[in-house]
Amino acid sequence: MKLNLKVWRQKNNDSKGSFETHTVNASEHMSFLEMMDVLNERLISEKKDPVAFEHDCREGICGACSMVINGRPHGPQQGTTTCQLHMRKFKDGDTIVVEPFRAKAFPILKDLVVDRSAFDRIIQSGGYISVNTGQATDGNSVPIEKDLALKAFDAAQCIGCGACAAACPNGSAMLFTSAKVSHLGLLPQGEVEHTKRVQSMVAQMDEEGFGFCSNIGACEVECPKEISTENIARMNRDYFKASLVSE
Amino acid sequence: MSLTGLFLILFLVVHLIGNLQLLSNDEGKAFNIYTDFMSHNPVIQLIAKGNYFFILLHAIMGILLAVKNKNAKGSKYAVSPNNKTSWASNNMALLGTLIFAFLLMHMGHFWFQFKWGSGLPMVNYDGVEMINAYAKVTTVMSQPIWMVAYLIGLLVLAFHLWHGFASAFQSLGLRHKKYTPIIEGLGKAYSILVPLGFAILPLYIFFTQS
Ligand code: HEM
Ligand code: SF4
Ligand code: FES
Numbered sequence: 001m002k003l004n005l006k007v008w009r010q011k012n013n014d015s016k017g018s019f020e021t022h023t024v025n026a027s028e029h030m031s032f033l034e035m036m037d038v039l040n041e042r043l044i045s046e047k048k049d050p051v052a053f054e055h056d057c058r059e060g061i062c063g064a065c066s067m068v069i070n071g072r073p074h075g076p077q078q079g080t081t082t083c084q085l086h087m088r089k090f091k092d093g094d095t096i097v098v099e100p101f102r103a104k105a106f107p108i109l110k111d112l113v114v115d116r117s118a119f120d121r122i123i124q125s126g127g128y129i130s131v132n133t134g135q136a137t138d139g140n141s142v143p144i145e146k147d148l149a150l151k152a153f154d155a156a157q158c159i160g161c162g163a164c165a166a167a168c169p170n171g172s173a174m175l176f177t178s179a180k181v182s183h184l185g186l187l188p189q190g191e192v193e194h195t196k197r198v199q200s201m202v203a204q205m206d207e208e209g210f211g212f213c214s215n216i217g218a219c220e221v222e223c224p225k226e227i228s229t230e231n232i233a234r235m236n237r238d239y240f241k242a243s244l245v246s247e
Numbered sequence: 248m249s250l251t252g253l254f255l256i257l258f259l260v261v262h263l264i265g266n267l268q269l270l271s272n273d274e275g276k277a278f279n280i281y282t283d284f285m286s287h288n289p290v291i292q293l294i295a296k297g298n299y300f301f302i303l304l305h306a307i308m309g310i311l312l313a314v315k316n317k318n319a320k321g322s323k324y325a326v327s328p329n330n331k332t333s334w335a336s337n338n339m340a341l342l343g344t345l346i347f348a349f350l351l352m353h354m355g356h357f358w359f360q361f362k363w364g365s366g367l368p369m370v371n372y373d374g375v376e377m378i379n380a381y382a383k384v385t386t387v388m389s390q391p392i393w394m395v396a397y398l399i400g401l402l403v404l405a406f407h408l409w410h411g412f413a414s415a416f417q418s419l420g421l422r423h424k425k426y427t428p429i430i431e432g433l434g435k436a437y438s439i440l441v442p443l444g445f446a447i448l449p450l451y452i453f454f455t456q457s
Pocket of ligand 1: 213215253255256259303306307309310312342344346350407411412416419
């Protein structure tokens, strides 16, 4: 299949970027990233600068493959990362526009690569349990309500990719932060530090310059792990509670 | 945002119920007595002051929030995503600003006139002299441009509340498997019925007076 790619090229965060148009011959069995590899192979053989993009696992679990495809982070397929998106989702002759994640707190490093270390700093501000909780215990030795276990597991699926902040018209990181807060806070090991964690992670999120949530819901639509905005409500609730009870 | 918004939502219900007295077939007697009571009762006056304050607070916070969020986004995508988010949710600040402009017009028509206007129509019921608010309302609403302006204002309000009602609950962390769908349903019903209720008034007056 023949595709017209409009790819965003930008030297660094200070320079002004623009689109570059390429035609690529791809097979419909390729993943989106493999199609990008085909483009880069050609650019390299032509002694041109290949398009910088991030990738690692290529199996939908690391969250590296940040790309906005036709206006949608991780492309048009629901609940799918860019690396798991296949070219059969497109038609021969399609024009595909590829842009980097856009949010002030994610400065562009080069082309499609953005600096998502703001998320790392949110995690460092409280996304952990301070003590060693030891080896995995025997099943059922720590009683956890089934419903809570399921909710915590749903939240734990967040791969920290940043698509939520990229999709949000406010550049807000609430879906990510609330997924992490929920994942830890719903389980007994993480519950102990929950109050402090909510406050410090929200404070760090604001410090990084992410916008405020106005419940548009674009994050939930674009999240490759289909994290629910239910987590945002939980974090709002717990943040209010934390403001009341903390010294 | 959410608390002030919810207060305004409550206010609108009371305001609508009061105004529906315009429809009663008594040349405005019920409405006039009601407005006279509202403008002289100290408790109501205190609530009214609170209401002005909350509207301003809500509007100022809304604009600051929108500016901050626009900055946090930085640049926009070349292709606009066609995902399933509502138009209203993406345009709350625009809708809010239009509502604010509408409120200025509305206050100019009535509140300002009643407070500082001269040559107000008066009426006397059983020896009590009061402003004939009903006459004032009917003069404004029987002019086509104001009638249409009110309808547009109410349409804008409907869109603002289409998103705002349920959004306020989510912002407060009030989310529940069973109750959230009910709140969302209530929000949609409110955002249609309340502006529609208000819209009946200019329409009714316009078509019965002219
Ligand atoms: C005076 C002009 C107004 C302006 C400038 C304005 C502005 C805004 C803005 C920008 C938002 C988005 C905030 C967010 O989503 O977090 C908002 C939300 C909201 N507005 Fe307004 N608004 C105005 C009037 C009203 C009125 C008259 C009502 C109710 C009758 C109302 C009810 C709401 C509600 C319930 C929300 C949702 C709150 C939330 O999401 O937490 N607004 N408004
Ligand atoms: S919540 Fe979803 S979109 Fe946001 S970082 Fe986690 S996996 Fe990515
Ligand atoms: S490359 Fe790891 S999730 Fe896409």
